[in-house]
Amino acid sequence: xxxxxxxxRGYCKGVIRAISMAKKYRDSxxxxxxxxxxxxxxxxxxxxxxxxIKTVDKKGASREDLVDLVDKGTVIISxxxxxxxxxxxxxxxxxxxxxxxxxxxxxxxxxxxxxxxxGFEILYVGKSGHPExxxxxxxDPARIHLITKISDFxxxxxxxxxxxxxxxxxxxxxIFNIFEAAKEKFPNLELADEICDATKVRxxxxxxxxxxxxxxxxxxxxxxxxxxxxxxIARQKTKAAVFxxxxxxxxxxxDLLDKKVGAVTSGASTPTYLTRQVIEYLERFDPCDKxxxxxxxxxxxxxx
Ligand code: SF4
Numbered sequence: 001x002x003x004x005x006x007x008x009r010g011y012c013k014g015v016i017r018a019i020s021m022a023k024k025y026r027d028s029x030x031x032x033x034x035x036x037x038x039x040x041x042x043x044x045x046x047x048x049x050x051x052x053i054k055t056v057d058k059k060g061a062s063r064e065d066l067v068d069l070v071d072k073g074t075v076i077i078s079x080x081x082x083x084x085x086x087x088x089x090x091x092x093x094x095x096x097x098x099x100x101x102x103x104x105x106x107x108x109x110x111x112x113x114x115x116x117x118x119g120f121e122i123l124y125v126g127k128s129g130h131p132e133x134x135x136x137x138x139x140d141p142a143r144i145h146l147i148t149k150i151s152d153f154x155x156x157x158x159x160x161x162x163x164x165x166x167x168x169x170x171x172x173x174x175i176f177n178i179f180e181a182a183k184e185k186f187p188n189l190e191l192a193d194e195i196c197d198a199t200k201v202r203x204x205x206x207x208x209x210x211x212x213x214x215x216x217x218x219x220x221x222x223x224x225x226x227x228x229x230x231x232x233i234a235r236q237k238t239k240a241a242v243f244x245x246x247x248x249x250x251x252x253x254x255d256l257l258d259k260k261v262g263a264v265t266s267g268a269s270t271p272t273y274l275t276r277q278v279i280e281y282l283e284r285f286d287p288c289d290k291x292x293x294x295x296x297x298x299x300x301x302x303x304x
Pocket of ligand 1: 015168169196199226
């Protein structure tokens with residue numbers, strides 16, 4: 001099959017930094033625990049676990065709740081960031097805190113704090129329950145309003161002075177629509193699009209994918225917001241069949257039988273090794289040759 005590897009794709013600078021900070025602790029004598037998934041990819045979490053770096057995570061639990069599950073040693077804050085209250089709680093328990101928050105997330109936090117000090121309220125466009133939006137809203141929950149859809153504006157005072165900003169991994173197209181709606185609704189509005197460069201260029205690249213592509217695979221964890229947004233944009237901007245897969249093992253060969261050209265991208269938290277396996281498998285795949293149907297195994301040691 002002809003395959004177009006979409007570039008750029010895969011790991012962003014914030015994820016590379018967070019993983020390398022965590023790996024520094026692989027030989028630590030004290031327990032090392034990551035608060036929530038360091039990045040939204042289960043294979044990265046499992047590979048770190050093999051290096052003795054544990055992850056505590058629980059459905060519905062906030063980062064603050066997760067601190068209760070760590071008794072000693074070092075805790076690592078994930079690339080998504082967290083609130084000062086979580087860090088303070090960990091320090092008060094005597095834990096050593098390593099902050100791997102992405103610098104782009106810190107920049108958004110700093111902007112929010114500055115605008116609040118100037119009397120603004122914040123409209124924060126993000127995903128409910130996502131650690132990045134949880135960390136941002138926790139800066140000042142009384143003055144930061146989580147916006148997940150345009151109708152959320154209806155419950156707000158239109159005369160207030162607002163800054164509208166957003167989670168770094170949102171869709172560039174969704175943000176445009178929400179910001180336009182906000183401009184109509186709120187006369188005293190400042191805008192700060194905080195989608196990070198890594199997210200923007202990956203989304204633009206998938207939006208520009210060649211017209212002749214029949215099938216697109218987005219390699220990424222189901223919890224990865226930026227991977228989901230890549231798939232959403234691929235569906236909006238192309239006529240290709242679009243599938244989100246965690247690994248090569250998830251490819252259904254029936255989907256490939258009538259396809260000639262495929263394209264592959266991956267979320268900012270997806271290991272290069274997993275994406276490369278998908279690209280190589282598709283390149284080898286020949287519908288007439290059953291020997292090319294067999295999928296390679298995933299070796300955890302090669303994930304990070
Ligand atoms: S997706 Fe953007 S904000 Fe998130 S870790 Fe990567 S560079 Fe940082």
